[in-house]
Amino acid sequence: MTPRRFLLTLAPVALAAMVLSGCAAGGAVDGGSEAEASDDALVVYNAQHEQLTEEWVAAFTEETGIEVVVRHGNDSELGNQLVEEGEASRADVFLTENSPAISLVENAGLLAPVDQATLDLVPEEYRPSSGLWTGIAARSTVFVYNPELLDESELPASILDLADASWKGRWGGAPGGADFQAIVSAIVELTGADAAADWLAGMKSNATIYQNNIATMKAVNAGEVPGGVIYHYYWYRDQDGTEENSANTELHYFGNQDPGAFVSVSGGGVLKSSAHKEEAQQFLAFLAGVQGQTILGEGYSFEYPVIGDVPAKPPLPALDTLDAPAVDPSTLNGPEVIDLMTEAGLL
């Protein structure tokens, strides 16, 4: 066989080999991360902010040697996904930004009871009475505004005022995000579904729609819109950093147990179908324990720790001074809120 002939024969073989190795390489992605995920590693479905969870995971793995694989997503997306996956889910732990999504999973009967020792760490107002999940962080609703465009005397006394025609074109929000949906669920809980539907109709005609809280704050800062509804910590985080997106803005706390003073609880729970229940409980205990809450409280996030022993990061006003309305986190309902928002044309 001449060398040239040999090469010509070899080429298709090489091609076939390439194809096969390509498939094998493709399989390796699967085999790699998934093998870890299905065997030893704890699988966390995470809707909390990525950076915070990454910090938690790094500290937890260092402390216990337990590997953790994180799937990032949005509250409702991951909540609905868990319901859809049911018993077949590979998730061990579910962490949310807000409580409605984890209530959804709880109502589908997919959560295992949280260890009593973990529950005992967290004050009752920051966890559901069922004990099927626990609060791991808290965040307060605020109205961010641009003092050049909005005088202090013009600030809304209640978040409900924002549905008024006088606010047309003068505020912004991010209804696509779970953060905002949790606020709406508090409004539903405190005022009833009909009033909430009216409020949402007002929002539809008044508000400028942004992609998320940061985009809303950035727009207020840039003077595109005088004010916006966000959670407190985006503002503190930016103030602590470059102030690039908040230098021209101030925060207005509604207080007075107004629906707009709602404090949203981030939830953490263990899946009933988990193959690593013990490690999963251990992870949750770590998050709600002093070490996990300190990472939260001192870290970059500026969210509120929910256990009494760990103070909020200065200059945050203390959580118990915010005069938030009393809402049982387990009564907050995601699907109903999504339906209302869909009807209002916001989704």
Next chain:
Amino acid sequence: MTGDGRTPSATLLALVAVLAVAMLVPVGYVVATAVEIGWAELAPLIFRPRVGELLVNTVLLLVLGVPATIVLGVGGAWLVERTDLPGRRFFAVLLVAPLAIPAFVSSYGWASAIPSINGLAGGLLVATLAYSPLVYLPALATLRGLDPALEESARSLGQSSWAVFGRVILPQLRLAILGGGLVVALHLLAEYGAFAFIRFDTFTTAIVVAYQSTFAGSSAAALGVVLATLCLVLLVIEAGARGRARYARVGTGSPHPAVPARLGRATPLAIAALVVLGAAATVVPLVNVVRWLAASDPSAFEAMPAAIVQTVLLATGGAVGALLVALPVGWLSARFPGRLSRSLEAPYYVASSLPAIIVALALVTVTLRFVPALYQTAATVMAAYVVIFLPRALVSLRAGIAQVPESLEEAARSLGSAPIVARLRVTAPLLLPAVAAGGALVALGAANELTATLLLAPTGTRTLATQFWSAASAIDYPGAAPYALLLILLSVPAVALMFAQTRGGRAR
């Protein structure tokens, strides 16, 4: 000659048909969901004001965006190919350069240059700049292949330059314009990242939001039904407009190079237009990527190696898969052209004209329900890439197969080789360039893919595109910059390849 009087083997036909059915899974999903949800529930989800708003946005985007890309693409191609414009070679490359910048990266560049950019105007700006090369490339290739004799005849009959352009050149560009326009339109319908950035709502962005609110719920599905219908309507319109006219030269003789049109006093204007276009489409995104790159801290690079490895593996798997699926149907249509192969080929194109988000929703639902073992695996991500990017492999392979003279294979067989050996020894090596080109184009698309990857990827997967998106949507511009740059660098070779293919048109 190809396949005259012969029929394809039953095995080949069966294989092509089975794969076609597999490719139609997303279409089946749309129909099945519509049926399963039922009209009673679907109707209020479709006929509501929000869908009306989305329809207006999406249709305006198409009606204004597609003609804009055609004007820019055809105008640019004509200037660099048929005029005496100074620096034509430079501008020829400049006009294709935006293709190396994923639309969502371009949008990120514009959003950091003009933070208040939003709505239809912003969407049109970003999309037109990003997608006009999709018309420019086919227009350029066609112009190169055009016989200038027709234009000269027209001119000798006293027609002005404008009249020649309008009456002679433009009609011959019809296929390129329709084809390029269709590709642009399908991209506009499917684009998510670029529009999400600048607050412009289309069906696709709304489906992603609905998915995030309800996972694969009925609201996302209802929007998907409308979007899929829009795509199919576009396909039908394009097929109808294509007509049956002939565009090839008839008769003997060879074309000679065209005499470039004199731009004269319009020269500075043309240069200024191309400079502005190039700056808007290429310089603005690049400058902002580099600006944020300078501001990014080392931690932004930490996750990069893993993201590169996973992106390469997934994209390679997708490319190999697409080539394997494309081979039988490409073989059929190149070797046995006719009505049968055309109708068997059609499903492949229909399937891949659906936006990635619908393919992804379909695969989420289908794997969860029927093959849970494949749910959230790399295999499913690659399957999505195959469906979405198949035409890139198919077009390249088909052209490659058609160019291999069958007589070589026959000669080998007459010398005693078995048919399969002749095919492997003679035809396969000659196909390698086409395989490489098709594979590269699929891999490029896959590396830049966002929505399907977000929905389908295994837990812990981080591709360059999803890493970029996660940082950029948190307004962490410096954190996103390294990924933006890498996505651009990765795209350059594939764009160069496409450009080289276009230039090859002159040789033939």
